[in-house]
Amino acid sequence: MLDATLTEIPKVPVQSLVKRALSAHATLGIAISAVLYIICLSGTVSVFKDEIHRIEQRGEPSVSFLSPAAAQVTAANGMLAEPETAHLYIHMPTAQYDRAIVETDNKETYVNAEGVMSGKAAHPWSNFLIDLHYYLHLPKSFGMIVVAIFGVFLFAMSITGFIAHPRVFKDAFAFRRSKSEQIKQVDLHNRLSVWTAPFHISNSLSGAMIGLAVFSIAALAPLKYDGDREAVYSPVYGAEPVVDAAVAPLARIDLALEYMAEQHPDKPVVYVILHDPQTAGQYLQIMAAHPRRLIYAEKYNFNGQGDFLDTTGSADGTIGQQVADSVYKVHFGQFGGMPVKIAFGFFGICLMFIISAGMNIYFLKRRNKGRAADGLQGAWKGFIWGAPILLFGTFVAVGFYPALAGYLAVIFWIGLVISGLAGALTALR
Amino acid sequence: MTLFEFIHGVIGTGLSGLGVFGLYRAWRSAQKRTLLVWGCWLAIALALILWTFSGGKDRGVALGVMVFIIQALGLIAYQASKDRKPAKPPKPVKRRVQAKLKLNSHVIAKRIGLALWVSLGCGALAFLVAMGLHEVFWQSGVHASNALVIALFLFPILWAGLSALSLTSQNKTLKLVMCLGLALPSLAIIMIGN
Numbered sequence: 001m002l003d004a005t006l007t008e009i010p011k012v013p014v015q016s017l018v019k020r021a022l023s024a025h026a027t028l029g030i031a032i033s034a035v036l037y038i039i040c041l042s043g044t045v046s047v048f049k050d051e052i053h054r055i056e057q058r059g060e061p062s063v064s065f066l067s068p069a070a071a072q073v074t075a076a077n078g079m080l081a082e083p084e085t086a087h088l089y090i091h092m093p094t095a096q097y098d099r100a101i102v103e104t105d106n107k108e109t110y111v112n113a114e115g116v117m118s119g120k121a122a123h124p125w126s127n128f129l130i131d132l133h134y135y136l137h138l139p140k141s142f143g144m145i146v147v148a149i150f151g152v153f154l155f156a157m158s159i160t161g162f163i164a165h166p167r168v169f170k171d172a173f174a175f176r177r178s179k180s181e182q183i184k185q186v187d188l189h190n191r192l193s194v195w196t197a198p199f200h201i202s203n204s205l206s207g208a209m210i211g212l213a214v215f216s217i218a219a220l221a222p223l224k225y226d227g228d229r230e231a232v233y234s235p236v237y238g239a240e241p242v243v244d245a246a247v248a249p250l251a252r253i254d255l256a257l258e259y260m261a262e263q264h265p266d267k268p269v270v271y272v273i274l275h276d277p278q279t280a281g282q283y284l285q286i287m288a289a290h291p292r293r294l295i296y297a298e299k300y301n302f303n304g305q306g307d308f309l310d311t312t313g314s315a316d317g318t319i320g321q322q323v324a325d326s327v328y329k330v331h332f333g334q335f336g337g338m339p340v341k342i343a344f345g346f347f348g349i350c351l352m353f354i355i356s357a358g359m360n361i362y363f364l365k366r367r368n369k370g371r372a373a374d375g376l377q378g379a380w381k382g383f384i385w386g387a388p389i390l391l392f393g394t395f396v397a398v399g400f401y402p403a404l405a406g407y408l409a410v411i412f413w414i415g416l417v418i419s420g421l422a423g424a425l426t427a428l429r
Numbered sequence: 430m431t432l433f434e435f436i437h438g439v440i441g442t443g444l445s446g447l448g449v450f451g452l453y454r455a456w457r458s459a460q461k462r463t464l465l466v467w468g469c470w471l472a473i474a475l476a477l478i479l480w481t482f483s484g485g486k487d488r489g490v491a492l493g494v495m496v497f498i499i500q501a502l503g504l505i506a507y508q509a510s511k512d513r514k515p516a517k518p519p520k521p522v523k524r525r526v527q528a529k530l531k532l533n534s535h536v537i538a539k540r541i542g543l544a545l546w547v548s549l550g551c552g553a554l555a556f557l558v559a560m561g562l563h564e565v566f567w568q569s570g571v572h573a574s575n576a577l578v579i580a581l582f583l584f585p586i587l588w589a590g591l592s593a594l595s596l597t598s599q600n601k602t603l604k605l606v607m608c609l610g611l612a613l614p615s616l617a618i619i620m621i622g623n
Binding site: 015017020021023024027028031148149151152153155156158159160163169170171172173174175176177178191192195196198199204205208209212213215216219220223224232233235236291292293294317318319320321322323324326330335336340343346347350 | 452453456457466484485486487488489491492494495498499501502504505506508509512513544548552556559560563567572573574575576577578579580581582584585586588589590592593596597598599619623
């Protein structure tokens with residue numbers, strides 16, 4: 001009797017792992033593709049941030065080298081412009097970006113090779129682009145978490161994609177262009193996904209790690225560091241010294257740079273950071289690139305008199321320090337000059353093709369099942385083409401009409417909605 | 430770039446090219462060529478080692494990986510160019526129309542529940558486990574920087590893994606056991622450690 005009752009219970013059909021993974025992959029894909037496409041597109045263009053800066057502000061002086069004396073003048077001029085600043089930064093010219101910039105808490109100004117102030121740094125389109133990639137133009141702390149969550153799901157898509165692909169090796173080079181549109185799109189999606197996996201896995205994880213760090217820091221600060229959030233990072237990036245607000249002469253940046261030139265001539269200085277300038281507790285950090293490493297830069301620490309103290313350990317400290325300092329260059333492809341940037345741009349375009357092909361497969365499958373979604377497919381097409389056109393359009397528009405600088409995000413998002421609607425209406429006509 | 434670095438880069442590029450081409454031949458062949466496949470992977474591994482001499486220990490590996498990705502994509506482009514379109518367009522196939530899934534309140538509630546679980550539940554669980562593991566590393570004397578960076582990376586990895594598992598697994602008992610098995614020990618470790 002009991003057996004008979006049990007057999008009568010309708011069972012949920014058991015699917016194979018591959019089918020379930022494919023279904024999970026499709027579910028995730030449909031949920032995140034549109035926003036992920038925007039993040040990938042903006043990230044791909046962001047790789048060329050330095051080049052875009054140069055186009056945005058063409059008239060500023062080209063600086064191939066900023067001497068220690070000129071750097072000292074630069075710092076003094078920066079302090080004159082904003083005496084109350086808590087931090088002073090000098091962006092040193094590099095092989096990739098021949099501009100020098102002095103930055104205080106509220107001002108950012110180009111300087112010439114003598115350290116004399118030039119024009120105010122204004123990169124409205126680059127800022128719009130970076131805000132789109134980092135925050136989707138949402139409030140910063142919230143937007144960064146949202147973008148990070150998309151990174152998590154991109155990684156989850158990689159996992160489900162690999163599980164759903166049992167012939168991953170056998171088909172690794174198959175591209176059946178002569179077959180049906182669906183097979184063509186499947187091959188495009190799978191081949192690009194598999195071979196560019198090292199790129200999109202490292203990028204999704206590094207992006208997600210940066211954006212979600214805020215949660216870990218918020219939890220660890222009260223548990224381990226008496227609520228001091230900055231202290232959580234100190235084992236990785238070093239601690240800021242104790243503030244001593246007594247007035248003191250400006251730190252000897254020139255002596256520190258001379259020390260670097262003598263002791264580390266093979267490590268180009270990329271940044272000078274002065275904490276609490278013109279106070280007795282001022283603290284100088286010279287960030288020098290290690291050209292054969294993925295780390296952004298090692299921080300060489302100096303006191304206000306320009307005497308070398310120690311390094312933070314990004315280059316030779318713990319594995320954790322080295323990994324943390326490598327995240328930026330790995331994410332943005334900044335570790336091999338223009339060839340690597342072009343390769344990252346190419347991989348970014350591949351990722352956009354992967355997303356686009358994934359959605360095309362979904363629409364084709366629906367059509368084959370007799371459930372075509374023409375309007376939605378049209379909207380997707382409008383979106384796919386609209387986003388890069390809008391990016392380019394806003395770039396050109398702000399070049400001609402600088403007054404548009406404050407409206408770039410509004411123009412972009414409204415334009416995206418219009419392009420999606422236009423695509424849908426065209427498809428339904 | 431020194432001559433030493435250049436030569437190692439060139440040999441590394443050649444070796445990874447050979448490795449990728451060998452894989453292309455092996456995987457497109459009807460016969461099973463296990464030895465060739467292993468040989469090709471070995472060639473790619475050697476190429477990465479050579480790239481470390483050319484580009485630096487970590488940067489060199491990254492450059493080497495990029496090179497073999499581009500080589501593989503080049504072969505795929507070649508394969509696509511060989512596979513020309515047929516002279517005649519394919520015959521249209523009549524498909525059967527599948528019934529549309531009825532969206533009743535139960536289906537909608539189930540989908541919303543799954544979306545919430547994957548986006549919030551898995552995230553919270555992954556966060557708890559990452560913090561628990563951080564506590565384990567902290568207590569076992571791992572340097573604070575290493576413990577922090579491991580926890581920072583584990584959080585998204587676990588979240589993605591749990592989401593993938595939640596969406597692929599049909600076994601509700603397994604999911605429940607997994608959640609409790611991960612959440613309770615993590616919580617206990619955090620409470621004991623602090």
